[in-house]
Amino acid sequence: MKYVVRKAYWNPEKEENWLNEMSAKGMALTDYSWCRYVFEDCEKGKYIYRIELLENIPKNPVSIAYIKFLEDTGVEFVASYMRWVYFRKRAADGPFDLYSDIDSKIRYYRKIRSFWTAFAAMELTIGFANVLLGIINSINFYMGLFVLLVGFIILSLRHNIAKKIKNLCREKKIRE
């Protein structure tokens, strides 16, 4: 059976946890579009889900080569949204982590950090400009406040990732 769940997540890590909880309950994600998750029944805990931010959009040849490589290791491409991709692998086939050492984790988190930086900068600029315009037009003012709020949420996501990078870099000074 198919189930559609409408839900919004800011934080991809929380989203990934939720998908894995759903899988543990016997609901496997099969498709995603903006804030719309499609699940199908599966054996409880059949799949492990991972969400990854790619360097390019999934249709880009660089991404295609990477996704093909993952598929050759038993990973399934489930869905994508912009540069975010939803992967899954059967839990019976062993652990499923995309990055297994400190170096590659740092590199990956840095990619996410620059994504949030660009996103936050855009939201804060647009938000601030609209608040200024709000002097002559109140619609702009409220819209601007809303966009600023989004910008601050994204800044906090960026802050979380930056903290992780800092911890990993400290760890890297003494181990691999």
Next chain:
Amino acid sequence: MPESTERSALTEAVFYILLSLYEPMHGYGIMQNVSKLSNNRVNLGAGTLYGAINTLLEKTWIKSVDSEKSSRKKEYQITELGKSMVEGELVRLKELIDNGRKIVGGEI
């Protein structure tokens, strides 16, 4: 003069990937082989492996090989340069183990 990195340690992942590729192998084969060699202590992430393979290809420590039996999956193999890196690493590791044993003592 550029800073030399020739003598620095290989990462555990790279060392095990290079060891695996003394036989031609595709990506998934490498992941399974590394898990087996390390008794499941080292489980390479597919993203980590992909990055390492591309870097090793660029440095020509490994090369892609054309295989007839599985034309769908790309196989890789270690090059002479790669082998010399593994050999250099073995010397370095031996030094670590010898010194460790000398001071801490006992068999590991």
